[in-house]
Amino acid sequence: MTDPAGIGRILIICGLGLAGIGLLIVLLGRLGLPLFQLPGDFKIQGQAATCFVPLATMLVLSLILTIVLNLIVRALNK
Numbered sequence: 544m545t546d547p548a549g550i551g552r553i554l555i556i557c558g559l560g561l562a563g564i565g566l567l568i569v570l571l572g573r574l575g576l577p578l579f580q581l582p583g584d585f586k587i588q589g590q591a592a593t594c595f596v597p598l599a600t601m602l603v604l605s606l607i608l609t610i611v612l613n614l615i616v617r618a619l620n621k
Contacts, residue, residue, distance in 0.1 A: 578600055579595075579597050579600050581597075581599035581600055581603065582599060583598050583599030583602075584596070584597045584598060584599050584600055585598060
């Protein structure tokens with residue numbers, strides 16, 4: 544069995560990571576970066592519901608995070 548304290552630490556780190564990502568998105572929005580307004584971000588509106596699919600934003604963020612994480616992993620392996 545896994546140590547409960549270890550699971551708690553993992554959950555705390557994941558929570559802090561999500562909070563950091565949220566803060567980064569808010570800051571980038573205030574700087575005028577058009578996140579969630581890129582061509583390829585779909586917004587479907589009905590009478591009672593709205594569906595938003597940020598496809599282009601997800602691709603851009605995935606590319607940026609892949610590059611950053613690869614640089615971090617390479618720096619830690621040296």
